[in-house]
Amino acid sequence: MTDGSGTRRQPTSEEREGVFRAVFAQTAVGVAQVISRTGAFVRINRRYAEILGYTVAEMENLTFQAITHAEDLEEDLANMRRLLAGEIHEFALEERYYHKNGSIVWVNLTVSPMWAIGEEPDYHLAIVEDITLRKQTExxxxxxxxxxxxxxxxxxxxxxxxxxxxxxxxxxxxxxxxxxxxxxxxxxxxxxxxxxxxxxxxxxxxxxxxxxxxxxxxxxxxxxxxxxxxxxxxxxxxxxxxxxxxxxxxxxxxxxxxxxxxxxxAEQNYQTLFSEMLNGFALHEVIRDEQGRPVDFRYLAVNPAFERLTGLKAKDVAEKTMLEMMPGTENSFIDTLGHVALSGEPASLDRYVPPLDRYYTVTAFQPAPNQLAVIFDDITDRKRAERQREELIARLEAQNAELERFTYTVSHDLKSPLITIKGYIGLLSEALEGVGPESVHGDLERISSAADKMGMLLEDLLELSRIGRLINPPEDVPVAALVDDALTLLRGRLEEMPVEIAVEPDLPVLRGDRTRLLEIFQNLIDNSVKYMGPQPKPRIEIGARRDGNETVYYVRDNGIGIEPRFQEKVFGLFDQLDPKAEGTGIGLALVKRIVEIHGGRIWIESEGKGRGSTFCFVIPNSK
Missing domain, CATH: 3.30.450.20 (PAS domain)
Structure with a gap:
C-alpha cells in the first residue's frame, strides 16, 4: 500500500480489518471466528451459514458443539484440547454437521488459532468446505x-x-x-x-x-x-x-x-442320459401353417433308444418330418402334439403306429419355444398280453357262467328224483313197520340219512350257483342289525351248547346286498359253533377294528383253532378239516365268494391247534 508520493507504507489496523472483512464475507468456503474455550461463534460468514441452512444471525446464537454430529464431537473436542495446550498448531478433519432441517452435512474442517505463540488462547478460525456431494458419490x-x-x-x-x-x-x-x-x-x-x-x-x-x-x-x-x-x-x-x-x-x-x-x-450328464436312457427320445422343430397352427414336426435329434424302439435310423430321420417318416400318423395325434406346442402343457397317451405295427406310451412336452420333445417306450408286448388276458378273462367268465348254469340245472333236476326216493322210503317204512327183519329197518334209515345229506348238498350247490350275482341293489346296512338277525336265525343252535356271545358296541355300517351280507355273519358264527370242540366255556366275539384306512370285521372264537398250513384250505369248496363234522364243506366257500363279489377279501388269524380262530374280512365303502 502506498501514500500519495508513491512511498510504500504499512496498512493501518482499520485497513487490515477492512480487507479481512471483505475476504471473510466473499470467500467461497465457510469461515467463522470462534471463542476457543466455549465454542461460541463471534463472527461467521454467509457461506458458513448457507452450508447449514441458517442465517448468519441464527448461527451467531449457536456453538460449534451444537452443530457437530454426536459421533464426531469427541474427536473435535480432543483436537481443541491439544490446540489449547500448544501440542498442535492446527488440525483438519472430515466430520458431520447437523443441518437446520435435520439432515447430515459432511464438511472438511480446518481449525487455526488466532493467537500468537506464547499468548493466551482466545479465538480460533474455523474454515469448512461442504463435501456432502463427494461423500454421497463415494x-x-x-x-x-x-x-x-x-x-x-x-x-x-x-x-x-x-x-x-x-x-x-x-x-x-x-x-x-x-x-x-x-x-x-x-x-x-x-x-x-x-x-x-x-x-x-x-x-x-x-x-x-x-x-x-x-x-x-x-x-x-x-x-x-x-x-x-x-x-x-x-x-x-x-x-x-x-x-x-x-x-x-x-x-x-x-x-x-x-x-x-x-x-x-449337467450337459455331460444330459448327453449320457440321452445316450443311455432306455426310453426313446426325439426333439422336433414345430412346423406351422399360415395361421400359426402346428401341422407337422421336423426331427432335430433322436437318441439310440429311438432307433432301437422304432427301427428308424438317426441319419434317415435327420431333417425329415414326422409325417414324412410315418405318413399314416392320425390327425388326432398331430392335434394333441400341436396343443402341447401351443399351450406348453405336457400330454401323455398310448398309441398304435400302423407303419411300425407297434404300441407306444408317449409323453410330449415343450422344452423351448417352437420345439417339441417326445419321450416314448414300446409297450407292444404289454398291450398284447393285456389283450390276451382280457380274452382269457372273457373265456373264463363264459365258462364260469356255463358251470354255474350247469350246477344249478343239475342240482335243481336232482331234487325231483330225490324227493321221490324220500317219498318211497317213507312208504316202505310204513309198510314194513312191525314186519320183516330188523336189518331191513336199519338199511332204510341209512338210505334216508344218505338222501337227507344229498338234499343238503344239492341245496348248498344251488346256493353256490346263485352267489355269482347280487340279489338286491347295494344299500347301507348297520352291522349291528346284521349280527342281530344272524344270532336270531342261529338261536336254537347257540342255546344247545350254550355259547357266550360278545358283540362290540357301535359297529360301523356296511354297504352291499343285505341278504348276502347276512349270510357272511350267519355262516361265520355257525362255523365257530361247529368247530368249538370240547371247550368248557365256549365264547364267540363279533366286532370291528381300524387298520390304516380300512375297517376289518371279525368273528373270533376260542374253539379248536386252525394250523397255519390249513388256513387257506378251509375256504375251498367241499373242504372240511374234520370229515366227521356236520355240513357239506360249502359254507366258508360261500362266504369267500360273497366277500369277493363285494370287492373285499377274507382271511384267518389263528395261533394253531387249540388256540381258537378269528375270521377277518374287509369290504370297501364301510362307514
Missing part, C-alpha cells in the same frame, strides 16, 4: 462396486484386464474364486494362467480365436478347461475385446470369465 460408488462384486459372485462371473505392453494382468476377486486361487499366493501372468490349462490343443485353439477376434476388431469368446488345485477339471467361458489407441494400435485386452463347470457337467 458411498454410491462403494455400493455400486459392492453390488457388482455380489452380482459377479452370484453369477460366478469375473472380469480381467491384460496390458499388452507391460504384460500385467489384473483379475477381479471372482476370477480368483473361479480358479480356486489365493490372491496372496498367485500372480496372474500369461505363463501362470496358461499353466492352469495344461492342454496344448486348447492353447492353440484359444490363440487362434483371440487372433481372429483382434484382427476383426470384434468381440470374441471361447470356452476352456482348467485344472483345479484338487486335480478336478473345471470349465470357464470368456468374452474378450481389444482396447486400441487413436492410431489403432492394440493397448490391452479386457474381458470377462464365467464359471460354467456345473452347466457343462
Amino acid at each position: 458411498r454410491a460408488l462403494r455400493e455400486s462396486e459392492g453390488k457388482l462384486r455380489e452380482a459377479q459372485r452370484m453369477a460366478r462371473l469375473g472380469n480381467w484386464y491384460w496390458d499388452v505392453s507391460s504384460g500385467n494382468v489384473e483379475w477381479s476377486e471372482e476370477v480368483y474364486r473361479i480358479f480356486q486361487l489365493d490372491p496372496k499366493e498367485f500372480t496372474p501372468q500369461i505363463d501362470s494362467i496358461q499353466a492352469l490349462s495344461p492342454w496344448p490343443e486348447d492353447h492353440e485353439r484359444d490363440k487362434e480365436l483371440i487372433q481372429r477376434a483382434l484382427a476383426s476388431r470384434e468381440q470374441g469368446s471361447h470356452e476352456q478347461r482348467f485344472l483345479g488345485p484338487d486335480g478336478s477339471i473345471g470349465y470357464c467361458f470368456s468374452i474378450f475385446q481389444g482396447v486400441y489407441d487413436d492410431d489403432g494400435d492394440l493397448l490391452a485386452i479386457k474381458g470377462t470369465v464365467q464359471d460354467v463347470t456345473e452347466h457343462r457337467r
Whole structure:
C-alpha cells in the first residue's frame, strides 16, 4: 500500500480489518471466528451459514458443539484440547454437521488459532468446505462396486484386464474364486494362467480365436478347461475385446470369465442320459401353417433308444418330418402334439403306429419355444398280453357262467328224483313197520340219512350257483342289525351248547346286498359253533377294528383253532378239516365268494391247534 508520493507504507489496523472483512464475507468456503474455550461463534460468514441452512444471525446464537454430529464431537473436542495446550498448531478433519432441517452435512474442517505463540488462547478460525456431494458419490460408488462384486459372485462371473505392453494382468476377486486361487499366493501372468490349462490343443485353439477376434476388431469368446488345485477339471467361458489407441494400435485386452463347470457337467450328464436312457427320445422343430397352427414336426435329434424302439435310423430321420417318416400318423395325434406346442402343457397317451405295427406310451412336452420333445417306450408286448388276458378273462367268465348254469340245472333236476326216493322210503317204512327183519329197518334209515345229506348238498350247490350275482341293489346296512338277525336265525343252535356271545358296541355300517351280507355273519358264527370242540366255556366275539384306512370285521372264537398250513384250505369248496363234522364243506366257500363279489377279501388269524380262530374280512365303502 502506498501514500500519495508513491512511498510504500504499512496498512493501518482499520485497513487490515477492512480487507479481512471483505475476504471473510466473499470467500467461497465457510469461515467463522470462534471463542476457543466455549465454542461460541463471534463472527461467521454467509457461506458458513448457507452450508447449514441458517442465517448468519441464527448461527451467531449457536456453538460449534451444537452443530457437530454426536459421533464426531469427541474427536473435535480432543483436537481443541491439544490446540489449547500448544501440542498442535492446527488440525483438519472430515466430520458431520447437523443441518437446520435435520439432515447430515459432511464438511472438511480446518481449525487455526488466532493467537500468537506464547499468548493466551482466545479465538480460533474455523474454515469448512461442504463435501456432502463427494461423500454421497463415494458411498454410491462403494455400493455400486459392492453390488457388482455380489452380482459377479452370484453369477460366478469375473472380469480381467491384460496390458499388452507391460504384460500385467489384473483379475477381479471372482476370477480368483473361479480358479480356486489365493490372491496372496498367485500372480496372474500369461505363463501362470496358461499353466492352469495344461492342454496344448486348447492353447492353440484359444490363440487362434483371440487372433481372429483382434484382427476383426470384434468381440470374441471361447470356452476352456482348467485344472483345479484338487486335480478336478473345471470349465470357464470368456468374452474378450481389444482396447486400441487413436492410431489403432492394440493397448490391452479386457474381458470377462464365467464359471460354467456345473452347466457343462449337467450337459455331460444330459448327453449320457440321452445316450443311455432306455426310453426313446426325439426333439422336433414345430412346423406351422399360415395361421400359426402346428401341422407337422421336423426331427432335430433322436437318441439310440429311438432307433432301437422304432427301427428308424438317426441319419434317415435327420431333417425329415414326422409325417414324412410315418405318413399314416392320425390327425388326432398331430392335434394333441400341436396343443402341447401351443399351450406348453405336457400330454401323455398310448398309441398304435400302423407303419411300425407297434404300441407306444408317449409323453410330449415343450422344452423351448417352437420345439417339441417326445419321450416314448414300446409297450407292444404289454398291450398284447393285456389283450390276451382280457380274452382269457372273457373265456373264463363264459365258462364260469356255463358251470354255474350247469350246477344249478343239475342240482335243481336232482331234487325231483330225490324227493321221490324220500317219498318211497317213507312208504316202505310204513309198510314194513312191525314186519320183516330188523336189518331191513336199519338199511332204510341209512338210505334216508344218505338222501337227507344229498338234499343238503344239492341245496348248498344251488346256493353256490346263485352267489355269482347280487340279489338286491347295494344299500347301507348297520352291522349291528346284521349280527342281530344272524344270532336270531342261529338261536336254537347257540342255546344247545350254550355259547357266550360278545358283540362290540357301535359297529360301523356296511354297504352291499343285505341278504348276502347276512349270510357272511350267519355262516361265520355257525362255523365257530361247529368247530368249538370240547371247550368248557365256549365264547364267540363279533366286532370291528381300524387298520390304516380300512375297517376289518371279525368273528373270533376260542374253539379248536386252525394250523397255519390249513388256513387257506378251509375256504375251498367241499373242504372240511374234520370229515366227521356236520355240513357239506360249502359254507366258508360261500362266504369267500360273497366277500369277493363285494370287492373285499377274507382271511384267518389263528395261533394253531387249540388256540381258537378269528375270521377277518374287509369290504370297501364301510362307514
